[in-house]
Amino acid sequence: MTALLDVESLSKHYPVHQRRLFRARIRSEIRAVHNVSFRIEEGQTLSLVGESGCGKTTTARAILNLVEPTDGIVRFMGEDVVPIFREGDRARVLGIRRSLQYVFQDPWLSLNPRWTIGETLKEPLRVHRPDEPARWNARVEELLEMVGLEPHHAWRYPHEFSGGQRQRVGIARALAVEPKLLILDEPVSSLDVSVRAQILNLLAEIQDRLGVAYLYISHDLSSVRFISSHVAVMYLGKLVEIGAVDEVFTNPRHHYTRALLSAIPVPEPGAAQTRIVLQGEVPSAMRRPTGCPFHPRCAAALPVCAEIEPMLEPPSGGHGIACHNPA
Amino acid sequence: MPSTLVCASDAPAMNTADPLLEVRDLKVHFFTRDGVVRAVDGVDYSVNRAETLGIVGESGSGKTVSSLAMLRLVPPPARTMGGQVLFEGEDLLAHTPKQMAALRGRRIAMIFQNPATSLNPIYSVGAQLSEILMWHEKASRRQAEERVVELLGLVGISDPGARLRQFPHELSGGMKQRVGIARALMCNPSLVLADEPTTALDVTIQAQILELLADLQARFRMSMVLVTHDMGVVARMATRITVMYAGRVCETADAGTIFSAPQHPYTRALLDSMPRIDQSYSGSARKTLPTIAGRPPNLLNPPPGCRFHDRCPEAMPECRKMMPVETTIAPGHSVSCLRRGSTGVAA
């Protein structure tokens, strides 16, 4: 069985320019995403977790071609989409766009403030179903109902809605043309705790009903635990651990994953939690350490870690780690 | 080197009533074009010496506004409409602006949410920290700088002497927040007010900062008010917890009780609605988190009676009519809910 999404050695490097008056001189490059590989099967949820600047959002944006990947293959439904986007054949691009949708982090920014909700929801229909305008209104109503809003909300403007409701609209827009894969970029991190649970439930329910796969990007590990079937941990542009969610959460083997999990304060005072407090901070991507990028902060670092970068074996359903000295 | 320690927030609740700060019936209203928003509507809480009070609530619950009102820092169009803020026996709401200015930063200090914007970008770290001491304690520049170096070392900044001449933009987010903490401690305040001190930080940095705050608090036996939306953070830090909803206090108890035996339906629902990292959700038993129906009320026109009644699973007809009064149901545990034996006043 071919995976729905198969990302192979995806990289996005940004050249760092030093501006001179008339010429730009390339000095170095930032490896925002480096050699990232993972797959998502139909109806599954893979979570991409990590701290800010680890490259999780860039990975998503590269898959969607919002930034052009420097290198690598993004195979979606069996086709490599990178050259399709590059050539820009509109019919083929639309074919991909329709099955691959994005839900944005900030529901305050992701809706056009001058459009009513109805107009916003009709946009994907206008693009992908131009020949049946008569059915648009019915579909908008259906979508609103699906995400727990009411039909008359179609006449309202985004500023009349709360954050949670706007995020529902964002989800409805992404679902409008029945995608196979939704990329969810921190969809609940700007929402209040009680609203967060509602949106997470909604996402789970939609997945059960429509069988859509999710690529869920988040730094909030508790929501990751809830929503996903698989999880991939990123550090400084690189995947360090990948596996089934329960496996990774109960038996983390990369030292970074362990520290990350233990850093989450558990809502239970006095919980006998072994707390690993990492020293130091994430180095800037411009000054990426040699060898394993995590070795300067790692308690179990060996001399080899500073020299040779550990590789993540292509995960074939199992539990993969990129570490010379796993826990 | 990572250090491994076991949780430290097991300090026993200070039952001996020795309140350093007492907020009584505080009211803050926003006067907007559309009407009066009762952002804080009769809030009581107290902070004892050497304890950390966690104030938790969702956005719009009034947690931040009430803490700003304590320092008389609410911005227009908001106005403090009544109540008392007793700090070491003095009513801060009766102070003159000059008295308040002398008190802020010296006896009550603040740690802000966003370290990037709470430091002035055009002054060096040394300059803006020593200024506080020169202003409040009339210290000389030399004395002030010595103290700054001492404090920077204390908050875990390496090579503090050199950092003195650095500017905020040269520091990382975590470092900036450490500087922010050092700034709060400059004058040995008896109370530190921390408003979402780690929300803008990454989890591993958050863990470092929380550890630092817990350590400093224990060392100097200072009192702290920690305002946050993150239940995990209060669980880690707070001795006692006050839960706010829609401008009112739902429940106050020591941290253990809030998590193990919450009484107010809102506290219960809030705790239940959070997914947990130590629980598996996969498999057949998947996937509905308990939620709170509806959404927080519009405070322009709050519901009559208990603010939570229209979302409350246990609401009864009286909840519409009567406003519950915070009532002590066990030593150190007070709840405002008619179902839990609170008395009510007609709305």
Added chain:
Amino acid sequence: MAIETATLNAVQRAPGVWRQSWYRFRRNRAGMLGLGLVTLVVVVALIAPFVAPFEPTDQSAMLRGAARRPPDAIHWLGTDRNGYDVFSRLLYGARTALLVGLGAMTIASLIGVIIGGIAGYAGGMTDELLMRFAEFFMVIPVFIVILAVVRLFGIVVVGTWMEDIPNLNLLTIIVLLGCFEWPPIARMARAEFLRLRNAEFVEAAVCIGTPRRDILVRHILPNALPSLIVLVALGIGGAILAETMVSFLGFGDPKAVSWGQSLYFNYEALKVAPWAVLAPGGALFCTVLGFNLLADGLTDAFNPRLRQ
């Protein structure tokens, strides 16, 4: 029942962004004063031919020896040294002023939005080149160019078909003003397009597969309009003022009835017949003030957070 719900929803339908801006604008006194002044000028310009007691070219008072007469029952604002009725020329002057202001700013907005929009959306080298081009226009002293071109043109066209175009001089001034007033608009358009190009709702549209033309016209432009409208309103006042200055220096269109021209004709007689100067001066003042206040009010209405 169904109908009831429908009407209820129609009633509940909340104001859109434009209407909200209007609610805010309405509460701004200075802005409303500006709107009032501008409306007055527009109305005057529209009804001038119907209410003006004299033709603007009527110099009959001169023949009657009634030039430089102070205001009376026949000549409500008096007559000037050429025997024109000051009131009538004041009314007709509003037409010229608006024509200049609107004409120049229409040209400027078209050029500005296209150049700025392309620069902002395309970015990179295109952006660099277009913005250097705009800066080039900003450093040219507009005024001197206008004076030179108007004078040159006046000589060149003699004997050609272009001589027959009515108000050729005025048209030249309008076009020149338009061609030199666009850089600020282009800069603003660029900034807005740049900001909106990376706005999340635009990226959302890209993900949906919305064609680029739709993204530009339906997403970005409407959101960029408010700031551009403010600039255009300011620019109209500026253009009117510029035309007045050109006319005042005697380079205006002799066939057009403009306030600047009236000032030019009469400033030497300021002591003898002050009404002939004060009237067009006052009208000019009110018009420019009106547009500036309007622009100010619009800024506040569109960006409520700028001012508390």
